[in-house]
Amino acid sequence: MLQPFSAARRLEQVRYDIRGPLHARAGELEAEGHHITRLHIGNPALFGFEAPAHLRAAISARLPEAEAYCHQQGLAVAREAVAKVQADRGVIGAHPDQVYIGNGVSELIDLSLRAMIEPGDEVLVPAPDYPLWSAAVLLNGGRPVYYPCPPERDGLPDPEQLEALIGPRTRALVLINPNNPTGAVYPKELLQRLVQLAERFGLVIFSDEIYEGLTFDDAVFHPVAPLVRDTLCVTLSGLSKVHRACGYRAGWLAISGLLRPAREFLNGLNLLAALRLCSNVPAQWAVVAALQGPDTHTELVREGGRLQQSRAAVLEAVSSSSYLQCAPPQGAIYAFPGVDPLRYPEFDDQRFAMQLLEDKHILVVPGSSFNVPYRNHFRITLLPDAQVMHRALADIDSVLQQQLAPAKADAAA
Ligand SMILES: Cc1ncc(COP(=O)(O)O)c(C=O)c1O
Missing domain, CATH: 3.90.1150.10 (Aspartate Aminotransferase, domain 1)
Structure with a gap:
């Protein structure tokens, strides 16, 4: 029994x-x-x-073509659409081979951390955080180390305070920009300083940009990937918020920066993506429509x-x-x-x-x-x-x- x-x-x-x-x-x-x-x-x-009408229309029109498993990284058209966004932002070497489509950013956070973390590795996570980041670090055997982004600094981190938290086991720096829960939007100069730190200490940057484009007043969103040269940068975004289609469960991850030292990690990520076969295929047509269609969020x-x-x-x-x-x-x-x-x-x-x-x-x-x-x-x-x-x-x-x-x-x- x-x-x-x-x-x-x-x-x-x-x-x-x-x-x-x-x-x-x-x-x-x-x-x-x-x-x-x-x-x-x-x-x-x-x-x-x-969800914007053109996203729904794209899924309806392509439903008959969405019945097979697709490539583990996602449909080529969807990955090309993400790579084009990256290239248009000035990300050097942006390429569909470096893009993964997932069942929401949530799945990709877990996959990418799982491919990297060894037991006891430390990951710098903002406090407050979106708690899935902490959970995914812990579930994969790592330890979240919190860098304060306090209300008295309008939710922004202090690079010096962050630097003091970097130790021999620190592997990665997580950014959530625009931030959930504080609504902070990181100024470009701050991002540059954080990138310098990550480059100096050899930390992988994970930038969760799922709220990209949703900014108020004079705030300007700056994607971090175009600023990164000398370390690996993993950018995550998706349909859930900007495109108001969280039920479609579609997100993407784009890798950029210094790829050569990360070859084994990238192979591992590919293996994990293959183990889950592929991401929901109908929703990937909505990714194409969202990235190529009109702006409906501004x-x-x-x-x-x-x-x-x-x-x-x-x-x-x-x-x-x-x-x-x-x-x-x-x-x-x-x-x-x-x-x-x-x-x-x-x-x-x-x-x-x-x-x-x-x-x-x-x-x-x-x-x-x-x-x-x-x-x-x-x-x-x-x-x-x-x-x-x-x-x-x-x-x-x-x-x-x-x-x-x-x-x-x-x-x-
Ligand atoms: C910062 C952040 N990242 C990721 C997610 C998860 O997004 P998805 O619906 O693409 O899994 C959320 C959802 O609220 C979020 O706020």
Whole structure:
């Protein structure tokens, strides 16, 4: 008879709170008939966004041709489309042979780290991070070493602080730009300094650019690959956010920079890609359409655009709140507000998120889920329209009032 058994030990350190216990509780409340405002996840279709029509049309038109496994790296046309984007950005040697199409960036993060990490290798990961990066490092036997990107520096890293974390086991530097959860967009000078560090210490750069092009106000997104000469650069992006088609599960990975010393790693990556046979083929036709077709995202982030208005609603609510503070997100689709830890040392992000869910049926992600040592933040997505954001932020403020006002009165007494 089957005896009770535990999950693999290596899962013990792995968390993904975006779909953790709060998310499970939200599901129970929904089953009881409550409507939950799901601010916890960047899932565009939940908030009325649709994939651009030319992506859908490409899949429909090519469906009959999408029934066989394709090359392990992806359809040649899709890889050519990615390589052209890279070449147009000035990436030297951009080539379809150096492109992999995957079932979302998620799969490619795991594949590429699995092909590289030896037990005990260290990977520099931003804190806060998108927690899949930490999970994939840990699951592959590595150790995430966090470089701080704190709210007081608008979510930007300090290259000197980062350099001090580099040791003999450090293998790679992960960048998430534009950043989830902070919305930071890395200035070119900062990227240049980080590239210099990676080149000097022989670190592979992994740049997760899934929010490329989603920038607000005057922020400009700079891809890192064109800046890299003397080390290996792995750029990741996909259809999920900019093209609002996360259900298609399509992403890509493009390798550039110094390839020769990485030959064995590249063979390993190819082997892992072959072991999973190939990426979802119908969605690869949408990759071609997305990269060759019209821009459908800039209108969302410019003045008056849907995401820009939601962002404005959040920032307005933050500025009129007695509790909240938030560095204005420069890009991506999230805000990462918090409360002043000195004024409200008793604030606990998990307790706050749970009360918000129980009392107001709003689901957010506690900041500590993003591998930071502080517990005074939470993440919300900017995807709902401005009206929903206004209402949600008013509810958030009233829960903060309940949790923090009595303590403040006590402190004053
Ligand atoms: C920074 C970042 N990287 C990767 C992913 C995963 O993307 P995909 O849907 O392509 O697997 C996400 C999803 O939210 C993300 O925020």
